[in-house]
Amino acid sequence: MTPEELKRARRLLSSGDADPDRALSETLALHASTRERLPHMDAFYDALLQPLHAHTLLDLACGLNPIYLGSRGYAVRGLDISGGCVDLVNDWARARGWDVSAECRDLLCEPPLPKADAALAMKLLPVLEQQEKGAAMKLMERVPAPVIIVTFPMKTLGGRGVGMEKHYSEWFESAARGRFDVLRREALFGELCYIVRRSEG
Numbered sequence: 001m002t003p004e005e006l007k008r009a010r011r012l013l014s015s016g017d018a019d020p021d022r023a024l025s026e027t028l029a030l031h032a033s034t035r036e037r038l039p040h041m042d043a044f045y046d047a048l049l050q051p052l053h054a055h056t057l058l059d060l061a062c063g064l065n066p067i068y069l070g071s072r073g074y075a076v077r078g079l080d081i082s083g084g085c086v087d088l089v090n091d092w093a094r095a096r097g098w099d100v101s102a103e104c105r106d107l108l109c110e111p112p113l114p115k116a117d118a119a120l121a122m123k124l125l126p127v128l129e130q131q132e133k134g135a136a137m138k139l140m141e142r143v144p145a146p147v148i149i150v151t152f153p154m155k156t157l158g159g160r161g162v163g164m165e166k167h168y169s170e171w172f173e174s175a176a177r178g179r180f181d182v183l184r185r186e187a188l189f190g191e192l193c194y195i196v197r198r199s200e201g
């Protein structure tokens, strides 16, 4: 997010009392990943989270996700390398009294990870893998939550589908084999979603 977008987000927060729903969706639209989900955000998260009955969520590379999840009543601990996103999440949480907090962390540096009922690694693993080969599954192994929601984009930001679903599913399923059990795999609103659990034994 640019400094201008962050300034705009702060203005939206302070003007939000008049129309809180509009302030929320305009703020979420400032980050590309949450913007893409906006038209179907409730259905997308309900499909993923409701069957898990999770209350506390660890959101890895959270972007602005915790602002949405806080508005839905979840307790969220977010980590992201972007200080701007982290500050914005914390400003919203403080102003709205949500049990949500975020910290500025580089996930390549193996920061301590808080325990949660479920963890989210949304559109993250390819980003980490690009920064350091092997980093994605190294992080997955450290996650202190019984289930992890992992998602991958199925289209580029420009809207092109270029075999991404096949590419990411083959990579992830092969990397996870023997380490994680896939409880569910589903393409939801243009995002390839997995729910996985650490394999026993």
Ligand SMILES: C[S@@+](CC[C@H](N)C(=O)[O-])C[C@H]1O[C@@H](n2cnc3c(N)ncnc32)[C@H](O)[C@@H]1O
Pocket: 033, 034, 060, 061, 062, 063, 064, 065, 079, 080, 081, 082, 085, 105, 106, 107, 108, 121, 122, 123, 124, 127, 128, 131
């Ligand atoms: C594609 S966005 C996904 C954001 C969010 N998970 C979502 O799906 O809405 C990738 C996020 O990863 C964060 N990120 C990139 N490299 C990171 C790293 N090494 N450690 C922590 N966060 C990182 C970026 O700041 C960005 O918010």
